[in-house]
Amino acid sequence: MTKVLASRQSGTKFPLDGYDITKVPDETPVELFNTAPLLHDYQGTRIVRLSRTLVLKGGELARPCEAEIMKLVHAKTSIPVPKVHRVLKIKTQDTFFGCQCYFVMDFIEGDTIQDCWEDLSQAQREDVVSQVAAMFIALQSAQVPQQPGPVDCQLCKAKGCWFSDIGGGPFRDITAMEDWFNRKLEICQSFKQAPDAVPPFCFDKLVLTHQDIALRNLILDPEGKVWLIDWGDAGIYPEGFEYAAIAARRWTAVLFTDMLFERIPKYLEMEWQLSQIMYALTTGQWID
Structure with a gap:
C-alpha cells in the first residue's frame, strides 16, 4: 500500500494555519522550507505545505520568472493556475539558470x-x-x-x-x-x-x-x-x-x-x- 504523505493527510496541522501570509516575515516561510510537510521533491525542486491553503516552492530550479509568468497567465487568460502570493529571497549570484527564489502560492486540492x-x-x-x-x-x-x-x-x-x-x-x-x-x-x-x-x-x-x-x-x-x-x-x-x-x-x-x-x-x-x-x-x- 502506498504511504500517504503527511502533507496530504486531512488531520495534519500545518505551521502557518490561521496566519495571514501577507503579514508573515520573509524569514518565516524560508525557515519552514526544510521542516514543513513535504509535498514534492525532485531534481532540484522542493515544495512544502505551509498551511491548509498555501505551499512554498524553492530549490535550485525555482526562479522568480516562474512566479511572474503565473501572474501573467492569471491576468491574461482564464486558465486555472495557482495564485502566487509572495516571492521571497531572490538570488542572482552563482546560479546556473540565472536566478533562484522561493515563492508562496495556492495549494490545489486534487489528483x-x-x-x-x-x-x-x-x-x-x-x-x-x-x-x-x-x-x-x-x-x-x-x-x-x-x-x-x-x-x-x-x-x-x-x-x-x-x-x-x-x-x-x-x-x-x-x-x-x-x-x-x-x-x-x-x-x-x-x-x-x-x-x-x-x-x-x-x-x-x-x-x-x-x-x-x-x-x-x-x-x-x-x-x-x-x-x-x-x-x-x-x-x-x-x-x-x-x-x-x-x-x-x-x-x-x-x-x-x-x-x-x-x-x-x-x-x-x-x-x-x-x-x-x-x-x-x-x-x-x-x-x-
Missing part, C-alpha cells in the same frame, strides 16, 4: 491526471482533454510582449526540452533566439545528424508557452476542474513550440495526446524542424 487517468470514465476523459485543449488555445491567443524567453528577467536562461540541459540565452530579441536555433541546426548538419534540406528557423510570432503540458502537471480538483501547474520551463516562445513539446512526449501518454491533437491546431513543420536538432540539444549541447 494529477497521471494518477487518476485510468480510473476516469470516457466522458470524464473527454472533459479533461477539452479543458486542456482550451488551455492550449488560450496560451496561443493571449496578448503578450514580443520579448522571447522567461518573463520579466534579463538574467534567466530559457529552459525546457528545446533548450538542452544547460539552457539557452538570455535572448535580447527574437532574432537572437532565431540565430541560436539556426546554430544548433548548423551543428547537426555539419555532424550529419540532420539533412541539409532542413530549412533555417524563422520565427514570426511569440506566444505564451508552458513547454511541459504533461499528465503529471495537470491536477483534477474535486469539482472536475483541471489546473495547470509547474511553470518552471514556461516563457514567451515561438508559436509551435508548445505543440512540438507535447508531440515529443506523446509516447508517455498516447491516448491522451491523440485525443488532445484532435482538438488543437497542429504545427507539423515546427515539430519536424525541432526534432532535427536533437543531437545539438543532447550529445552535442556543449559544441559552440
